[in-house]
Amino acid sequence: MKLAGKTVLITGGSKGIGYGIAQSCLKKGMKVMITARNEDDLDGAVSQLSKISRDIDSCLADVRSMKDQEKAVKALVDRYGSIDVVIANAGVGHFAPIEDLTAQQWNDTIDINLTGVFNTVKASLPEVIKSKGYIITIASLAGTNFFATGAAYNASKFGLVGFTQAIMLDVRRKGVKVSTIMPGSVATHFNDRTPTDADSWKIQAEDIGQIVVDLLNMPPRTLPSKVEVRPSIPK
Numbered sequence: 537m538k539l540a541g542k543t544v545l546i547t548g549g550s551k552g553i554g555y556g557i558a559q560s561c562l563k564k565g566m567k568v569m570i571t572a573r574n575e576d577d578l579d580g581a582v583s584q585l586s587k588i589s590r591d592i593d594s595c596l597a598d599v600r601s602m603k604d605q606e607k608a609v610k611a612l613v614d615r616y617g618s619i620d621v622v623i624a625n626a627g628v629g630h631f632a633p634i635e636d637l638t639a640q641q642w643n644d645t646i647d648i649n650l651t652g653v654f655n656t657v658k659a660s661l662p663e664v665i666k667s668k669g670y671i672i673t674i675a676s677l678a679g680t681n682f683f684a685t686g687a688a689y690n691a692s693k694f695g696l697v698g699f700t701q702a703i704m705l706d707v708r709r710k711g712v713k714v715s716t717i718m719p720g721s722v723a724t725h726f727n728d729r730t731p732t733d734a735d736s737w738k739i740q741a742e743d744i745g746q747i748v749v750d751l752l753n754m755p756p757r758t759l760p761s762k763v764e765v766r767p768s769i770p771k
């Protein structure tokens with residue numbers, strides 16, 4: 537895919553991995569729309585990202601709402617004309633042993649990390665089929681490795697890996713590529729953290745942006761459908 541001028545919708549683009557992917561796409565001359573729930577964070581991100589390129593816009597949209605995802609798709613098409621790439625990235629993490637895990641934490645995790653991706657994909661798919669584009673979901677190594685306190689998060693990410701692989705088979709003959717990226721520890725605001733120098737051993741958000749660009753640059757005949765990525769030297 538020749539990247540300059542292509543359009544990309546990134547859910548959860550105000551911070552962390554989504555923001556890093558936005559940076560990488562803008563540096564390649566792509567036209568970017570980011571979404572999230574917090575308007576101040578979105579405005580701040582757009583103001584920073586516009587230093588790279590003016591082809592950046594935002595839409596306040598919660599992935600839990602299909603209407604919001606349809607609104608974001610319409611906003612992108614109104615501004616840029618078509619959608620070439622969708623990055624279903626927005627996600628949260630609630631970690632607790634099953635005795636302590638609340639129904640609200642369970643529902644929040646599944647609604648955002650799994651149903652949220654379904655909503656984004658369903659709302660954007662007609663446009664992505666038209667453009668013979670690319671859908672990338674951001675899962676996690678927690679989508680293949682389970683751990684104590686991970687009941688909700690593991691369930692959402694195992695589900696997301698299965699969802700992504702199944703839809704890849706559904707749409708590839710229509711010329712649409714689908715991949716999932718499964719990162720280990722990335723230095724982000726995940727789970728209300730603030731990245732510091734002590735996180736320099738972790739994958740950085742822009743490294744995931746580089747993987748997205750590499751996927752988009754693969755020859756049309758080749759589809760790396762599942763990408764596992766981890767820190768080279770974990771602490």
Ligand SMILES: NC(=O)c1ccc[n+]([C@@H]2O[C@H](COP(=O)([O-])OP(=O)(O)OC[C@H]3O[C@@H](n4cnc5c(N)ncnc54)[C@H](OP(=O)(O)O)[C@@H]3O)[C@@H](O)[C@H]2O)c1
Nearest residue numbers: 548550551552553572573574598599626627722724725726
């Ligand atoms: N950090 C890691 O180590 C790591 C590892 C593997 C996978 N991941 C995955 O990477 C993805 C991004 O996480 P991150 O680490 O970049 O976290 P982050 O720094 O906390 O960023 C999360 C982004 O998602 C948005 N978001 C959260 N809930 C949303 C919703 N309901 N609707 C729309 N946007 C929403 C947030 O904005 P608002 O809160 O304003 O909505 C924010 O922009 C997640 O799916 C996570 O599971 C992270």
